[in-house]
Amino acid sequence: MYFHVRHCETWLSKNNFIDRFVTFNGLGDNEKFGRLGNQLFQIAATIGVARRNHVAYVFPSWKYSSFFQKALPQTKFRLSANKTYYEKSFTYQPIDIYCSINLSGFFQSEKYFAHCENEVRKVFTPHPRISEQLTTRFGKLLAGRTCSVHVRRTDYLENSNFTDLASTSYYEEAIGRLDEKTRFIVFSDDISWCKRLFHGKRFIFIEGKSDICDIYDLFLMARCQSHIIANSSFSWWGAWLNANPDKIVIAPAQWFAGEFANPAMSFDPGPPHTGFHSTKDLLPENWIRI
Structure with a gap:
């Protein structure tokens, strides 16, 4: 199944759809995945995993989006990824994907996004x-x-x-x-x-x-x-x-x-x-x- 997304210029095809993506559906769920610092790790890891696997990244709505210079690629809908990848360890674990995935965990390591550090810094640039x-x-x-x-x-x-x-x-x-x-x-x-x-x-x-x-x-x-x-x-x-x-x-x-x-x-x-x-x-x- 395909989902239309906004603000994902780099990854949209001519039909304005994407076929594979990485997302973090739990973003902003403070009770389950923690507050702002944890959420930044989750966003950065999602970007890192997507870039390493040459697919799109997209996110649900996020209450902090307006505080940053550029909005996150976002969908109005809860994306139904093919599978959920659960963090296997608190240490860094490379993630190879073969279908659309939803990440679940904390992913607290720079190693998840070191290869696209400049992009992550741009995403987190204040408005x-x-x-x-x-x-x-x-x-x-x-x-x-x-x-x-x-x-x-x-x-x-x-x-x-x-x-x-x-x-x-x-x-x-x-x-x-x-x-x-x-x-x-x-x-x-x-x-x-x-x-x-x-x-x-x-x-x-x-x-x-x-x-x-x-x-x-x-x-x-x-x-x-x-x-x-x-x-x-x-x-x-x-x-x-x-x-x-x-x-x-x-x-x-x-x-x-x-x-x-x-x-x-x-x-x-x-x-x-x-x-x-x-x-x-x-x-x-x-x-x-x-």
């Missing part, structure tokens, strides 16, 4: 109005040496499968790696707690009040020169979207805890995922691990 708003509001703040610091706290306190970095020396050690003239721009879901942790004029706290603020925070993170990320896909992307090849990114070596960190626990593709989550493909090689 000019967003860039203008950030420049107007934060231009002076971003002048000089800046480092984003992300602290994810509230939901991790109740999830034993994620390391509570705030209870370790991670942030203290990471901050100590940066120049004394660096100013730290702090992003968190618990800013009040962060204000008790970080002291001094070098720390500036970004406070948001709605779920839409997360996209602005992401783009603001990407404008910083350096990054201290949490064990979070959100700040992973805040660092990755900074295209400066000389950037410094510091990341936690211990991402998971509990059964996610136990090699004896078999990985279950779910969703939700359970079992061992190997992080060997999670972080780019040039990021500093602490």
Whole structure:
């Protein structure tokens, strides 16, 4: 069966139809596949798998589309792919396709889209109005040496499968790696707690009040020169979207805890995922691990 799609100029045939595609029907399902950071991985992996297999990529509607410079190739309908490919491991697994597929999983590795990095960066370029708003509001703040610091706290306190970095020396050690003239721009879901942790004029706290603020925070993170990320896909992307090849990114070596960190626990593709989550493909090689 064929499906008409909009905004897919590169891949449309003369009849305005595509015969094979890669999609991610669960995009935007926060309960099943996670929030913004996870969704960016899912989009990037979909693009990467499609490009590697020389087929089209297309997506369902997505609430963040208007915040980016170019809309994702999109269909009004839920695409009925020939099969669903379930993520087999938390490590990178090459995906060869012979028919239209729907991806299901998290696909948290740059290796899924490294071969089309420039295209992914273009897809995730903020809309000019967003860039203008950030420049107007934060231009002076971003002048000089800046480092984003992300602290994810509230939901991790109740999830034993994620390391509570705030209870370790991670942030203290990471901050100590940066120049004394660096100013730290702090992003968190618990800013009040962060204000008790970080002291001094070098720390500036970004406070948001709605779920839409997360996209602005992401783009603001990407404008910083350096990054201290949490064990979070959100700040992973805040660092990755900074295209400066000389950037410094510091990341936690211990991402998971509990059964996610136990090699004896078999990985279950779910969703939700359970079992061992190997992080060997999670972080780019040039990021500093602490």
